[in-house]
Amino acid sequence: MKIGFIGLGNVGGKLAGSLLRNKFDLTVHDLNPALVATFVVRGAHAATSPLQMMQDCDAVITCLPSPAASAAVVEKMLPAITADKIWMEMSTTDESEVKRLAALVKAAGGAAMECPVSGGCHRADTGNISIFAGCDRATFERMLPTLTTLGRRVLHTGDIGTASILKVMTNYLATANLLTCCEALVTMKAAGLDMNTTYEAMKISSGTSFVHETESQLILNGSRDVSFTMDLVKKDIGLFQKIADQAGVPLEISPLLVEIFNDGIARFGERELSPNIIRRLEEATGLDIRAPGFPAELTDDEPEEQGYEVIPTGLTAPAGAAKPVPAE
Known part of the structure; x- marks a missing residue:
C-alpha cells in the first residue's frame, strides 16, 4: 500500500518517520521544502501537491495545525478520490469539520478516517503513541496495519467525529x-x-x-x-x-x-x-522554579513494538480484532 503524508511538523514529521523507518512506501508533502528534503534523502517520495499525492497513493494522511488547513488540503484532493482511496485525518480538529470533510470524501466515492494521536512528541517519534480511530469498522480493519505501525495502542472509537x-x-x-x-x-x-x-x-x-x-x-x-x-x-x-x-x-x-x-x-x-x-x-x-538533573527534552526509552487494538473494558472484541503482541 502506498501511503501519503501531508504535514511534517513537530508531530507529523515523527509519525511519518515511523512509517519510513518501517519500510512503508511513503510520499510526503509540506509547505516547508526543507522538511520534505530530509525525508527524500531517507527514501521517501515527494509530491508536488495534495492532488498529485491522492492520485499516486492509496491512503493520504493529513497532520496539520488547524481545521482550516485540513479543509484546504482535502478540497484540493477531492478530484482524485475514487472508491479505493482513503483520507486519514491525524490532526486535532473540530468534530463538525471532520464530519463535513469526511462527507465530501465519501460523496466522491472514497473512505475517511479520523485518527488523532495522544501521548507526546517523544512517543510519536518511536511509534509508541496512542491513536483514536473514528470510522466504519471495515475501513478501520483495512488500515489497522498502518495504525499499529504509527502507534502502540489503537482504540476504535466509533463513527467519524467520536475520535475528535x-x-x-x-x-x-x-x-x-x-x-x-x-x-x-x-x-x-x-x-x-x-x-x-x-x-x-x-x-x-x-x-x-x-x-x-x-x-x-x-x-x-x-x-x-x-x-x-x-x-x-x-x-x-x-x-x-x-x-x-x-x-x-x-x-x-x-x-x-x-x-x-x-x-x-x-x-x-x-x-x-x-x-x-x-x-x-x-x-x-519572584521564584525561580528550576532544579538540577532534569532533561531539556523528552525521549522515549521504551522499545518500539508492534501496536495493537485496545478493546474497551466490558465490550467484546470484534471478530478479527488484533491482539497485543507480547514482548520477548
Whole structure:
C-alpha cells in the first residue's frame, strides 16, 4: 500500500518517520521544502501537491495545525478520490469539520478516517503513541496495519467525529494537569521545599500524572520545550468548551482554563511554549522554579513494538480484532 503524508511538523514529521523507518512506501508533502528534503534523502517520495499525492497513493494522511488547513488540503484532493482511496485525518480538529470533510470524501466515492494521536512528541517519534480511530469498522480493519505501525495502542472509537471529541477531551485533561502541576511546584517552592524532592513526591504518589512525569521535568529543567505552544492549547480547550456548550453541560473548571491561557497569550505571545504558563506564577512570586538533573527534552526509552487494538473494558472484541503482541 502506498501511503501519503501531508504535514511534517513537530508531530507529523515523527509519525511519518515511523512509517519510513518501517519500510512503508511513503510520499510526503509540506509547505516547508526543507522538511520534505530530509525525508527524500531517507527514501521517501515527494509530491508536488495534495492532488498529485491522492492520485499516486492509496491512503493520504493529513497532520496539520488547524481545521482550516485540513479543509484546504482535502478540497484540493477531492478530484482524485475514487472508491479505493482513503483520507486519514491525524490532526486535532473540530468534530463538525471532520464530519463535513469526511462527507465530501465519501460523496466522491472514497473512505475517511479520523485518527488523532495522544501521548507526546517523544512517543510519536518511536511509534509508541496512542491513536483514536473514528470510522466504519471495515475501513478501520483495512488500515489497522498502518495504525499499529504509527502507534502502540489503537482504540476504535466509533463513527467519524467520536475520535475528535475524545482527543479534545484528553487535551483538556492534560491542560488541567499542567496548570495544577504548575501551582503545586510554585507553592512547594514558596513553602521552602526542595524541588527535586517535590518532583519525586508527586511522582510516587496519588498526585502523579502523565503530564507531571513529562512536562514537570521540562519545567524544572527550564527549557519548557514540549514542542507545543499556547495557541494550540487555547484551540484545544476551546473545542472542549464548545462540546460542553453544545451538550448543555455547565462546566466550571473549563472556562477558568480558557481564561488562564488567554492571559498567558496576552503576556507572552501565542507561540510561547505551553509549559511556560508557569511564568505567570513565577512572575507573581519572584521564584525561580528550576532544579538540577532534569532533561531539556523528552525521549522515549521504551522499545518500539508492534501496536495493537485496545478493546474497551466490558465490550467484546470484534471478530478479527488484533491482539497485543507480547514482548520477548
